Amino acid sequence: MSETVRNTVLFGLMAFLIAGVVVVQGWNSALLIIAMGLISSIMALGVNLQWGFAGLFNVGIMGFVALGGLAAIVVGMPSTPGAMSAGGFIVLGALALGAATIALAIYTYRRMPPGWGRTVAMLVIIVAGFFIFRGVLDPAVDRIEDINPAQTGYLGGINPRWAEFGVDADLFMLLAWPLGGLFAAAAAWVIGKTALGLRSDYLAIATLGIAEIIIAVMKNEDWLTRGVKNVIGIPRPVPYEVTLQNDPAFVERAAGWGLSPVEASTLWVKVCYIVLFAVVLVLLMWMSQRALHSPWGRMLRAIRDNETAAEAMGKDVKARHLQVFILGSAICGIAGAMMTTMDGQLTPGTYQPLRFTFLVWVMVIVGGSGNNLGSVLGGFLIWFLWVQVEPMGLGLMNLITAGMEEGSALKEHLIESAAHMRLLTMGLVLLLVLRFSPRGLIPEK
Amino acid sequence: MDFLNALIAFANFVFIPGVAYGSQLALGALGVTLVYGILRFSNFAHGDTMAMGAMATVLITWLFQSWGISLGPLPTALLALPFGILFAIGLLLGTDRMIYKFYRVQKAKPVILVIVSLGITFIYNGLTRFVIGADDQNFFDGQRFIISAREFKASTGLPEGLSFKTTQGITIVTAIIVVAALFWFLNKTRAGKSMRAYSDNEDLALLSGINPERVVMITWIIVASLATIAGVLYGLDKSFKPFTYFQLLLPIFAAAIVGGLGNPLGAIAGGFVIAFSEVTITYAWKKVLVYLMPEPLEPSGLVQLLSTDYKFAVSFVILLIVLLFKPTGLFKGQSV
Numbered sequence: 001m002s003e004t005v006r007n008t009v010l011f012g013l014m015a016f017l018i019a020g021v022v023v024v025q026g027w028n029s030a031l032l033i034i035a036m037g038l039i040s041s042i043m044a045l046g047v048n049l050q051w052g053f054a055g056l057f058n059v060g061i062m063g064f065v066a067l068g069g070l071a072a073i074v075v076g077m078p079s080t081p082g083a084m085s086a087g088g089f090i091v092l093g094a095l096a097l098g099a100a101t102i103a104l105a106i107y108t109y110r111r112m113p114p115g116w117g118r119t120v121a122m123l124v125i126i127v128a129g130f131f132i133f134r135g136v137l138d139p140a141v142d143r144i145e146d147i148n149p150a151q152t153g154y155l156g157g158i159n160p161r162w163a164e165f166g167v168d169a170d171l172f173m174l175l176a177w178p179l180g181g182l183f184a185a186a187a188a189w190v191i192g193k194t195a196l197g198l199r200s201d202y203l204a205i206a207t208l209g210i211a212e213i214i215i216a217v218m219k220n221e222d223w224l225t226r227g228v229k230n231v232i233g234i235p236r237p238v239p240y241e242v243t244l245q246n247d248p249a250f251v252e253r254a255a256g257w258g259l260s261p262v263e264a265s266t267l268w269v270k271v272c273y274i275v276l277f278a279v280v281l282v283l284l285m286w287m288s289q290r291a292l293h294s295p296w297g298r299m300l301r302a303i304r305d306n307e308t309a310a311e312a313m314g315k316d317v318k319a320r321h322l323q324v325f326i327l328g329s330a331i332c333g334i335a336g337a338m339m340t341t342m343d344g345q346l347t348p349g350t351y352q353p354l355r356f357t358f359l360v361w362v363m364v365i366v367g368g369s370g371n372n373l374g375s376v377l378g379g380f381l382i383w384f385l386w387v388q389v390e391p392m393g394l395g396l397m398n399l400i401t402a403g404m405e406e407g408s409a410l411k412e413h414l415i416e417s418a419a420h421m422r423l424l425t426m427g428l429v430l431l432l433v434l435r436f437s438p439r440g441l442i443p444e445k
Numbered sequence: 446m447d448f449l450n451a452l453i454a455f456a457n458f459v460f461i462p463g464v465a466y467g468s469q470l471a472l473g474a475l476g477v478t479l480v481y482g483i484l485r486f487s488n489f490a491h492g493d494t495m496a497m498g499a500m501a502t503v504l505i506t507w508l509f510q511s512w513g514i515s516l517g518p519l520p521t522a523l524l525a526l527p528f529g530i531l532f533a534i535g536l537l538l539g540t541d542r543m544i545y546k547f548y549r550v551q552k553a554k555p556v557i558l559v560i561v562s563l564g565i566t567f568i569y570n571g572l573t574r575f576v577i578g579a580d581d582q583n584f585f586d587g588q589r590f591i592i593s594a595r596e597f598k599a600s601t602g603l604p605e606g607l608s609f610k611t612t613q614g615i616t617i618v619t620a621i622i623v624v625a626a627l628f629w630f631l632n633k634t635r636a637g638k639s640m641r642a643y644s645d646n647e648d649l650a651l652l653s654g655i656n657p658e659r660v661v662m663i664t665w666i667i668v669a670s671l672a673t674i675a676g677v678l679y680g681l682d683k684s685f686k687p688f689t690y691f692q693l694l695l696p697i698f699a700a701a702i703v704g705g706l707g708n709p710l711g712a713i714a715g716g717f718v719i720a721f722s723e724v725t726i727t728y729a730w731k732k733v734l735v736y737l738m739p740e741p742l743e744p745s746g747l748v749q750l751l752s753t754d755y756k757f758a759v760s761f762v763i764l765l766i767v768l769l770f771k772p773t774g775l776f777k778g779q780s781v
Contacts, residue, residue: 057556059563130750198768200556201487205698206768209761212695220754353691354570358563365560420574427567431544434561 041379046331052370060207063214068180068336087140101129184333368440393421451736468620471716472675482707493569498673502529705774
């Protein structure tokens with residue numbers, strides 16, 4: 001079977017699975033799976049860039065995705081009245097102060113001769129800087145969080161309230177996606193600068209830690225994200241259901257499709273998202289393919305396969321690694337911003353490494369690391385499984401327990417536990433693929 | 446008097462919890478470091494191995510409790526612990542036979558083994574939740590305190606109380622016994638010596654007739670025991686919740702790396718370094734300082750350097766500093 005035929009068959013099977021969802025669970029579930037499948041594919045593309053192209057082992061994807069979500073509230077939410085003057089500028093100043101402290105410490109480290117003097121000087125700078133930073137930051141944060149804590153209590157975003165200017169669909173939100181990429185890229189730069197020189201296991205642990213810290217910051221810094229109080233009501237780039245239902249032209253068109261206005265509007269909104277996401281995916285896919293087949297892509301693979309030889313050829317391994325680390329993380333940030341936009345809310349408490357980091361890894365490995373098309377397939381397939389394993393598991397449990405007497409403790413426990421089948425299945429899929437088809441469904445050429 | 450009070454407050458809120466937490470981390474880090482030394486990969490499934498072993502122990506504890514067996518003032522879990530360890534040994538040996546062995550024979554790159562261990566993390570995590578659920582489980586029984594704050598105040602007449610929980614006492618005593626036994630094993634027995642030889646130089650060890658599969662088997666047995674003990678002690682001291690064990694992975698790895706991966710002594714030192722840094726940096730020092738400072742200088746705030754939610758950040762920053770300035774760790778570890 002030639003490669004094209006095989007790929008077509010694989011994607012055809014995927015389409016068949018989704019068509020099955022349409023038949024069994026209806027269009028709504030199917031469209032949701034497609035939308036999230038697109039987002040998952042984008043995340044997988046980002047990780048594939050790092051792992052498949054360059055062999056960088058990044059397990060901090062969750063952090064970059066969450067930073068993308070932060071961009072969605074920065075772009076989407078209006079700024080809280082009075083928050084900036086109450087403490088916003090001081091907070092920004094304090095953050096600059098913190099950065100300056102670190103920069104000064106690094107400068108001292110580089111300029112002073114090694115020895116006790118240098119260590120002491122650095123410690124003094126860092127400790128003093130930390131206390132000044134906290135001294136400036138804390139009162140300002142308290143003032144911001146005191147502003148109407150039930151509703152705002154945070155800085156808010158930069159949305160100039162487009163709705164007041166009569167702009168209907170808030171297309172302004174689309175800006176959040178590149179901004180999410182930018183946030184993630186900035187974080188990746190800092191991480192890459194410190195951790196990329198380490199060997200692969202250490203890089204993994206470092207990125208794992210950074211992701212946890214990013215989530216901890218988003219959960220606890222209420223002035224920035226409202227923490228676990230969540231930000232809800234983020235505007236969307238697509239029309240609202242209610243608006244559509246009140247639009248006579250739309251209601252008429254819905255009747256033409258044989259759907260009720262409510263049903264038609266929910267489906268239409270999802271279709272709009274899918275179109276937007278698909279455009280982003282195609283764009284990123286095109287860029288990734290170009291990168292893969294460019295001299296730059298070949299250089300990355302050469303570095304991946306033999307770092308020493310590539311270095312001997314005069315390639316700047318560290319710089320290339322940093323580059324690709326930033327690019328891949330930025331793609332994850334974009335996907336994160338897209339996801340938060342579609343959810344319409346930022347809930348820092350829901351970011352979990354198994355869901356946002358390791359699931360994406362399963363996608364990349366199952367799809368085929370080093371192959372962009374494979375990542376897309378893996379994104380769709382694994383997301384489909386992630387969503388569908390739960391009802392399937394429940395069905396399986398019902399089947400197993402069918403013979404047991406009604407109300408027995410074991411039966412209840414088994415049915416209740418079906419929800420946890422997901423992790424088990426994902427682990428099994430990952431191990432089976434690694435064992436029997438380590439190069440994935442669509443292997444690298 | 447004030448100085449004494451400050452000392453007691455320090456012991457109560459910083460020193461004793463720090464020692465107990467440090468012992469738990471040290472036991473966990475020993476497991477990670479042994480896998481790294483012998484099998485040469487970072488085992489991401491270690492946190493969930495702890496959860497599995499602790500889960501088995503919890504279930505057996507419940508069984509014993511339902512039979513009415515108890516250890517009096519000590520928690521019944523100690524009686525169930527050997528059975529939990531046996532379960533964990535079976536689990537790890539089975540995992541090794543079915544999964545890791547294939548890659549070992551292939552001589553796969555370490556990073557592949559790390560990814561494999563991620564898959565195993567998923568499975569263990571799913572199994573734990575499947576069997577016992579994702580919620581908090583209480584399996585502690587017996588006497589709660591060795592010294593309770595109230596008794597201490599009554600007997601000494603000091604305003605500041607000192608409490609010493611049974612679980613903390615058990616943690617510290619168990620950790621000392623386990624570590625002593627481990628070092629005796631590694632240094633004095635033939636099997637332990639062959640493990641160290643294999644860790645130092647694989648080829649030379651093979652040449653001198655050491656059976657690698659036997660070394661690997663012994664390693665997994667020890668790792669299973671350490672993980673279960675660490676998991677049960679942590680569960681007794683805090684509470685058993687499957688998800689927390691995954692989160693323990695970061696401080697445990699930090700401890701192992703800070704001490705020097707592959708070096709057992711380093712893992713213990715690293716455990717205490719990480720534990721004490723976490724506790725001291727996230728503790729609100731006001732209580733201690735109030736006793737020490739003259740009244741006009743008494744702090745008005747909590748004097749807490751970082752909120753407790755950032756304890757991950759502490760272990761992480763220490764990890765990063767060590768990696769940047771002393772990549773092989775405080776004690777010389779391996780750096781492949």
